[in-house]
Amino acid sequence: MLYSKSFINTSREDPKVAECKSHKLLLKANFLYMVSSGIYSYLPLGWRVLNKINKVIKKQMVLAGAQELLMSAIQPIDIWKKTGRDKDLEEVMFKFKDRKSRELCLGPTHEEEITEIVKRYATSYKQLPFILYQIQTKFRDEPRPRFGLMRSSEFIMKDAYSFSLTQQCLEDNYQKMYKTYEKIFDKFRLNYFISEADPGAMGGSASHEFMVPAEIGEDILYFCPGCNNYYKEKGRCASCQGETEAKKMVEVGHIFQLGTKYSMAQEAFVLDQQGKRKPLIMGCYGIGVSRVLSAVAETASDSRGLVWPKSIAPFDASLLVLESGWNQEALELESWLEKEGFSLLIDDRKEPAGVKFNDAYLIGHPYIMIIGKNYRGSAKIEVEKRETGQKFEIAKDKIVDFLKDEHNTESN
C-alpha cells in the first residue's frame, strides 16, 4: 500500500477529547474516528487491526471445534421476558418499538437468542456437545462510556456458547475454552491474569475473568509484587505471606459455566439415552474484541506512539522511501514480500524524513524499513525493530529470510 494513495490521516496535535493513552494514540494515528461519545468508526488502519484480532480468535476457535454463526443484532423483548433479564439489563438495553409496536432491543448479549435457536433444532443427546460462536457488534447504554473503545456504547464481542448433556461435559468444554483463551491472549502479547469471578447477572456456578493491568482499569485485583500473583480479595499473598497491593485491571475476556439457567427458563430440553427430557447444560465465553484493540494500544506503546505485536499490526512494516527515484524498487519489494505473506505500508510521500519517521513511530508497525543513502550501490535496507529500537542492515535479497527468522523466533 502506498501511503500517498491511502486514506491515512494522522494528526500532529494530540486530540483534545482524548481520555487516556490508547484513546489519544488511536485517534492521533487515525485508527478510529469518534462519531460521538462512546460511538466509533474504524478507519482503514483500525479495521485492519480488528480483522487481524478476529483472525487470531477464529483460528483458535476452529481448533477448539467451535462453529461460527451470526445472530441478529435486533432481538424481540419477548425472549428476554422468559429469563427475566429484560428487567436485569433494562438500564443498559437500547429498546425501541417498530411500526407494528413490536417491542425490540439492540442485543447487549445473546444467551437468550442462542438458546431459542438451539432448542429449535437440538432434540437428542446424540447432537451434543457443540460450541457455537459469533463475532458481532453489541449495544449497551453504558452509564459512563469512556476511554475510547474500552467502554463504548457499541462494541464488538466474540461470544461463544457451549451445549452439553452433563455437568462433566460442560466442565470439559469450559476447560477447553479456558486454554483456548490463554492461546488467544498470548498471541496478542497481553500481560493478562486470570481471576475467579462472580457469575452475577449471567447466573451459573463457575466463572473466570481475563484481566490486563492498566491505570484506566475499572476493576481491582490485589497483587503480590514478589510472586506476581493476583488475588480477588485483599489478603496476604498465599505463597509468600507478603503484603498485596491494589491494582487496576481491564477485563478483556469472561467465561461462565451457566448450567441450566437459560435452558430451564426457555424450555430447551433434549432426550437423553433413556429417553428422558434433560435441560441443556450451557457455558458462555466472551472476548471484548474492540476492547482488546484498546488494551493492546494502552499497554504496548511508548512516548513516540503505538507498538503493535506482529500478530495484529495493521501492516508488517513501514517502508520509508527517503531518496527520490526508488518508488518502483519499493513496489517490487512489496510484491515479493506479499507473496511470502508480509505486508508493507510504503511511505512514498513528498514529505521530509522527519515527518515520515514520526508517522512510522506513531502508527507502530513492528519494523521500520528504510530505503535511503545505503540503498544506492549496496542495495542494503536499514531495518529498525519498533519494540526494541534494534537496528540492522539487511541486503534487499535477504529481507524475506530476515522477516521469516524473526517470526520463527517469536512463535518458538
Ligand code: ATP
Ligand atoms: P464490564 O464489567 O467491563 O462492564 P461486563 O462484565 O459487563 O464488562 P461481559 O458481559 O462479560 O461484560 O462481556 C464480555 C466482554 O465484552 C467483556 O469481558 C469485555 O471485554 C467486553 N465489554 C463489555 N462491555 C463493554 C463495553 N461497554 N465496551 C467495550 N467492551 C466491552
Ligand code: MG
Ligand atoms: Mg464480564
